[in-house]
Amino acid sequence: xxxxxxxxxxxxxxxxxxxxxxxxxxxxxxxxxxxxxxxxxxxxxxxxxxxxxxxxxxxxxxxxxxxxxxxxxxxxxxxxxxxxxxxxxxxxxxxxxxxxxxxxxxxxxxxxxxxxxxxxxxxxxxxxxxxxxxxxxxxxxxxxxxxxxxxxxxxxxxxxxxxxxxxxxxxxxxxxxxxxxxxxxxxxxxxxxxxxxxxxxxxxxxxxxxxxxxxxxxxxxxxxxxxxxxxxxxxxxxxxxxxxxxxxxxxxxxxxxxxxxxxxxxxxxxxxxxxxxxxxxxxxxxxxxxxxxxxxxxxxxxxxxxxxxxxxxxxxxxxxxxxxxxxxxxxxxxxxxxxxxxxxxxxxxxxxxxxxxxxxxxxxxxxxxxxxxxxxxxxxxxxxxxxxxxxxxxxxxxxxxxxx
Numbered sequence: 001x002x003x004x005x006x007x008x009x010x011x012x013x014x015x016x017x018x019x020x021x022x023x024x025x026x027x028x029x030x031x032x033x034x035x036x037x038x039x040x041x042x043x044x045x046x047x048x049x050x051x052x053x054x055x056x057x058x059x060x061x062x063x064x065x066x067x068x069x070x071x072x073x074x075x076x077x078x079x080x081x082x083x084x085x086x087x088x089x090x091x092x093x094x095x096x097x098x099x100x101x102x103x104x105x106x107x108x109x110x111x112x113x114x115x116x117x118x119x120x121x122x123x124x125x126x127x128x129x130x131x132x133x134x135x136x137x138x139x140x141x142x143x144x145x146x147x148x149x150x151x152x153x154x155x156x157x158x159x160x161x162x163x164x165x166x167x168x169x170x171x172x173x174x175x176x177x178x179x180x181x182x183x184x185x186x187x188x189x190x191x192x193x194x195x196x197x198x199x200x201x202x203x204x205x206x207x208x209x210x211x212x213x214x215x216x217x218x219x220x221x222x223x224x225x226x227x228x229x230x231x232x233x234x235x236x237x238x239x240x241x242x243x244x245x246x247x248x249x250x251x252x253x254x255x256x257x258x259x260x261x262x263x264x265x266x267x268x269x270x271x272x273x274x275x276x277x278x279x280x281x282x283x284x285x286x287x288x289x290x291x292x293x294x295x296x297x298x299x300x301x302x303x304x305x306x307x308x309x310x311x312x313x314x315x316x317x318x319x320x321x322x323x324x325x326x327x328x329x330x331x332x333x334x335x336x337x338x339x340x341x342x343x344x345x346x347x348x349x350x351x352x353x354x355x356x357x358x359x360x361x362x363x364x365x366x367x368x369x370x371x372x373x374x375x376x377x378x379x380x381x382x383x384x385x386x387x388x389x390x391x392x393x394x395x396x397x398x399x400x401x402x403x404x
Contacts, residue, residue, distance in 0.1 A: 037185030038270060039192060040178075041100045041119050041158050048073030048403050072101035074404040077192055079132045079149045081397040085390050088138035093126040094149040100158065117173070119158035125151040136395065140387025142321055142350030142357055144198040145379065145395060148191050155238035157211040168266065174215035176241055179208045179232050182216055183257050184277045186300045187270040187307055188331050188342055196377055196397055197361050199327050199346035203296050205313030207281055207289075207320040209255045212236020212244035220266060229258045234281055253282040271302035281319060292317035307331035309344075318351030325349075340365040350385040358382040375399040 036042055080093040100119035125131035130138065132146035160175025184203050188194045191201040198204045214232030221227075234253040237243040247253070261275030280293040293316050300309035310328040329344025343362040350357065363377035379395040387393075 036181050038187065038190040038194075039185075040181040041102065041117050043190075044075075044192070045071060045073050045101060048075065069104035069106070070101065071103075072099065074099045075192075075401055076404075077149075077399065077401040078126075079146045079196070079397060079399045081132050081135050081145060081196075081395055083135060083139050084394045085387075086135075086139040086393075087387055089130050089135065090139075092130045092132045092135040094131045094133075094146070094151065095124055095126055096148060097122045114163050115161070117158055117160050117162055117175075119156075121155045121157055123148065123150045123152045123155060132397075136381070137386075139381075139393055139395075140384045140390070141359075141381050141393065142348065142353065142385035143204055143359060143381075144321065145196045145397065146191065147198050147201065152239070155211070156241050157238050159241070169220050170217070171220075172215070172217035175213070176211060176238075176244065177214040177216065177230075177232060178211045179214065179230065179255065179257075182228065182230065183208065183279070184259065184275070184296045184298060184311075184313075185270065186273060186298050186309055186311070187302070188300075188309065188329075188344075189270075192401060193365060193373060193375065193399075194331075194342060195344060195361055195363060196399070197346075197359055197379060198321065199325065199348065199359050200329065200344045200361060203311065203313045203325065204322040204348065205294055205315045205320050205325050206277075206279055206296060207255070207292065207315070209234045209281075210236035211238040212241075213248040214255075224263050224265070226261050226263065226266075226269070227258065228261075229256075231256050234284055235287065251285075253284050255279070255281045268302070271300065271307060273301075274299045289319050290317055292319040294320075305333040305335070307333075307342075315351075321350065322348040323351050338367045353385040355383050355385050355388070357385045371403050373399075373401040373403070375401075 076095060076097050078095045082091040098119060098121045103116045105114060131151040132149040133144050136143050136145050156176060157178050158176060160173045160177050162173035164171035180202050184206060189201060195201045202208065209232055212233035214230060216228060216230035218226060218228040232255045233244050233248040234255045235247045235251060257277060257279040259275050259277040261273055263269040264272040275298055277296040281291060283291040294314050296313040298311045300307065308330045313325045315323050325346060325348040327344055327346035329342060331340060331342040333340055341364045346359045348357050360380045361377060363375055366374045368374050377397045381393040384390055384393055
């Protein structure tokens with residue numbers, strides 16, 4: 001094992017030992033602790049608990065589990081999409097069944113933050129052709145719509161130990177992590193409920209690795225400035241977590257990032273946030289990709305019912321889908337309801353083409369009942385980077401999430 005691999009191994013072991021050994025000092029919710037975004041297990045679990053009705057005979061009783069510190073939720077999300085023009089397939093449908101939750105060893109301590117977070121998924125296509133995340137690629141677009149709606153089948157996407165200390169100034173976690181849960185996140189980044197296109201549901205200039213072994217830490221200064229830093233296996237394998245363990249400690253190919261941001265307060269950091277993110281990924285010998293680095297920036301703010309945002313990204317080597325990207329948009333909460341609408345526009349250049357590609361997406365989020373969410377959407381792609389025979393492509397989508 002070379003010196004670089006040994007150094008990163010020692011870092012990860014430090015996080016594990018510290019998580020088990022250090023005292024707990026917590027005053028805020030799990031969602032506020034670790035710097036995780038809206039698509040992460042802690043935030044999704046809180047949403048599921050908010051809609052679950054324990055007095056409803058059609059839904060299971062979970063209070064007995066929560067008495068021992070175990071909280072579990074399950075949901076199923078379906079996405080169907082269709083394009084008007086394509087080099088290949090024109091439609092795709094897929095679903096994702098997820099079970100996720102956390103376990104708090106100190107179940108009787110309401111202020112305890114010392115938890116094991118977990119999530120398992122089954123991602124599958126419906127029909128004989130392709131999954132939704134492949135549809136725009138079939139159409140020649142440098143991008144992805146519905147990135148989590150693949151045909152990867154059973155996956156372990158989260159299994160990490162998390163804690164925070166010193167009145168929430170320090171938060172950290174280590175284990176099987178999903179880098180997209182905490183890198184360059186903002187209020188409308190959640191692909192399960194908001195935008196479908198990668199240009200808005202994450203950042204297409206960042207080559208985020210698959211879920212695998214990693215660790216992250218966050219420090220919150222009194223000046224409302226925060227810093228998040230992380231390291232993760234660049235060859236994450238959620239199909240076989242043991243492969244990720246071996247890869248992290250033996251292969252020694254890593255994805256790293258550091259983010260510096262300014263917020264009003266930590267609990268509202270997604271909706272009132274400005275940050276800059278630096279990332280670097282090593283060369284991946286087996287995957288055949290070179291090392292790369294890049295920078296991303298994001299600004300968003302909540303103004304009554306409005307949520308405007310501006311985002312940008314640059315990749316030096318172009319390992320990701322796009323080398324340059326600028327996007328902006330706005331979300332709006334409807335009066336006297338939980339309905340929500342969003343619209344955004346992005347400009348980008350792919351790694352294989354200098355053609356200016358523009359993507360526009362609009363969606364409407366309708367909470368049909370406490371347990372059922374419907375999200376119809378429409379996308380317009382101008383100058384698809386990989387299909388110069390077409391000047392424009394339309395994509396219609398419908399997302400449905402059932403929360404148990």
